[in-house]
Amino acid sequence: MRIDIPFAAELLRAQDDIEILCHHAPDGDTVGCGFALCRVLQKMGKRAFLTVDDVIPACFGYLFPCVEKQSFEPKFIVAVDVATIDMLGSPEHVAKYKGRIDLCIDHHLTNTDYAKYTLIETAPEAAAAAETLLQVFYAMGAPVDTQVAECIYTGLATDTGCFRYTNTTSRTFRIAADMVDKGIRFEMINKTNFDTRTKTYSALEALALATLNTYFDGKCAMLEITQEMYRLSGSDESESHPLKALPRQVEGALVGVTIKEEKNGIFRASVRTNSPVDACNICKRFGGGGHKRASGCDLPGSSIEEAKKNILESIRVELESI
Amino acid sequence: MRIDIPFAAELLRAQDDIEILCHHAPDGDTVGCGFALCRVLQKMGKRAFLTVDDVIPACFGYLFPCVEKQSFEPKFIVAVDVATIDMLGSPEHVAKYKGRIDLCIDHHLTNTDYAKYTLIETAPEAAAAAETLLQVFYAMGAPVDTQVAECIYTGLATDTGCFRYTNTTSRTFRIAADMVDKGIRFEMINKTNFDTRTKTYSALEALALATLNTYFDGKCAMLEITQEMYRLSGSDESESHPLKALPRQVEGALVGVTIKEEKNGIFRASVRTNSPVDACNICKRFGGGGHKRASGCDLPGSSIEEAKKNILESIRVELESI
Numbered sequence A, B: 001m002r003i004d005i006p007f008a009a010e011l012l013r014a015q016d017d018i019e020i021l022c023h024h025a026p027d028g029d030t031v032g033c034g035f036a037l038c039r040v041l042q043k044m045g046k047r048a049f050l051t052v053d054d055v056i057p058a059c060f061g062y063l064f065p066c067v068e069k070q071s072f073e074p075k076f077i078v079a080v081d082v083a084t085i086d087m088l089g090s091p092e093h094v095a096k097y098k099g100r101i102d103l104c105i106d107h108h109l110t111n112t113d114y115a116k117y118t119l120i121e122t123a124p125e126a127a128a129a130a131e132t133l134l135q136v137f138y139a140m141g142a143p144v145d146t147q148v149a150e151c152i153y154t155g156l157a158t159d160t161g162c163f164r165y166t167n168t169t170s171r172t173f174r175i176a177a178d179m180v181d182k183g184i185r186f187e188m189i190n191k192t193n194f195d196t197r198t199k200t201y202s203a204l205e206a207l208a209l210a211t212l213n214t215y216f217d218g219k220c221a222m223l224e225i226t227q228e229m230y231r232l233s234g235s236d237e238s239e240s241h242p243l244k245a246l247p248r249q250v251e252g253a254l255v256g257v258t259i260k261e262e263k264n265g266i267f268r269a270s271v272r273t274n275s276p277v278d279a280c281n282i283c284k285r286f287g288g289g290g291h292k293r294a295s296g297c298d299l300p301g302s303s304i305e306e307a308k309k310n311i312l313e314s315i316r317v318e319l320e321s322i
Helices: A005-014 A028-043 A058-066 A091-097 A129-140 A146-159 A170-181 A186-194 A199-209 A227-233 A241-249 A279-284 A304-320 B005-014 B028-043 B058-066 B091-097 B129-140 B146-159 B170-181 B186-194 B199-209 B227-233 B241-249 B279-284 B304-321
Strands: A018-021 A048-051 A076-080 A103-106 A117-120 A213-215 A220-225 A255-261 A267-273 A294-299 B018-021 B048-051 B076-080 B103-106 B117-120 B213-215 B220-225 B255-261 B267-273 B294-299
Touching: A005 A103, A005 A117, A005 A129, A018 A028, A028 A048, A028 A058, A028 A076, A028 A129, A028 A146, A058 A146, A058 A186, A103 A129, A117 A129, A129 A146, A129 A170, A146 A170, A146 A186, A170 B170, A199 A220, A199 A227, A199 A241, A199 B199, A220 A241, A220 A304, A241 A255, A241 A267, A255 A304, A267 A279, A267 A304, A279 A294, A279 A304, A294 A304, B005 B103, B005 B117, B005 B129, B018 B028, B028 B048, B028 B058, B028 B076, B028 B129, B028 B146, B058 B146, B058 B186, B103 B129, B117 B129, B129 B146, B129 B170, B146 B170, B146 B186, B199 B220, B199 B227, B199 B241, B220 B241, B220 B304, B241 B255, B241 B267, B255 B304, B267 B279, B267 B304, B279 B294, B279 B304, B294 B304
Parallel strands: A018 A048, A018 A076, A076 A103, A103 A117, A220 A255, B018 B048, B018 B076, B076 B103, B103 B117, B220 B255
Antiparallel strands: A213 A220, A255 A267, A267 A294, B213 B220, B255 B267, B267 B294
16 A cells, blocks of 8 residues: 555564564665664664674675664564565565565555555655655654664765766755754765775776777767786776666767676676667667666677677667657 | 854854855865855855856866856855865955955964954864855755755765775765755765766876886885876876876885976976875975975976985985884
């Protein structure tokens, strides 16, 4: 059942012994929401703990001390920033929680209403689930202290690329202002999330950038990442994520493609587009998909040259259709 | 004479036939302020024009149509975001305006009070001169329309690295919110300023990143840029600017150095530091200087190896002193 902010606030006020679930491959929004909610509930004298079926990246370590470790049998389960039950993690983990989630607070258009009660504000209403969660805190009359503010700011800043992406609204900026006024460690949080690069990532970026090429009069830019590059740079696949944003940044490019050689020898394309090109259409031809501006697919082909040929053909068709 | 916001507002309200000066090597703040002030004055029925002794970068082209071309003998001259008279441009240009500037609106701590009246809000008061200028507009009762809002937003966003740097305050965020509510072309402005890279810049970055090295147990990271790299990548020196931010981003680095080979064969160091290292001290040993966290100097040495040796020795001394 879809509910509104006062209803969610009333639910949380009435409950105790609360377990909070984040999505796997945790990002700043799910983790920020998880810690914020956990702290607010604990500060209200309730028992609460956080469950993440994954390692929380070390870059969010500054949030860890804001909650107390508590252990109990939960009576109420809340998922934050989790669009589908499968996003919780492993099949065993998913099975454990299936049908048992009481409340979901989220901002994904694709939310499947797997929880008993679902509070959703999607873009352009909310850039991050943290925006909506903060409204719930206000409606609860909950204490938003410096630590909670750091959690909320982390959600906002990471989901908007530090207030750069189009999901950023005037409400996002106003909340950021309010959180800064709560005395958050602005410099440390921004340095950690947006101004730090490992040496191995830098080496990987150098190798990948050397492959940057453009096609179709510059309308498509492509970057390659191979297993050999991980070896040479001492990096691993988990570090390759930021590179996917680069090809679309190339001046004049409507389509930015990153071709990654996976460990199993399969070539995977990550496609980002600018208006009006549909990334999903490009990937659907190979059984992939995603969003209009960001999609992915596995490519047929036993060499990177074959894989490139295939995705370029799909891009050609798509560019000709606009 | 230092003046306050109401005084500056009164001055501008009382004047007509106004010339506005930006600093050379114009950035988003000086250009944003220049166009904003010019438009506001023109909309108030006054005559105004903008003078920049340099090419305004094409990335700010979206601001150009917001003012009308007007030509007249100025009766009042205003400099925006210009800390010293020398920042106006060539010696001839500086000589033309020396002693003739009526009003300066700025946010540099190093402002030399070269104007008759000077309005300054420095950090942490103002992240950008555009923040202060907007307060003047409000005090004037001036019309802040969508186009003026785009100018002000450009100043804020560019001087804060899109709300990432430590000069960003809650006022900065609140102004950004207000400007968004004026209907600015947020996506286009951010894409243009923060999400576009040329192919030649990408090629230069790849070559430079391949030289990234660390020293003193990772406390110093260094990048090299040579004339050969410009040739190989088809880029030029004007594109090298963003690279200077990279070495300090390396995890664990307290000092980030970029060594640039200039056209005349001289090696120039750009030094960025994290707390508590003083970049100015490192550069002063070679007759350079700047700010605590960002300084520069020409290095003795006829080869890049010699130049590196020299700056590393200065960095070693500085690191040992902390």
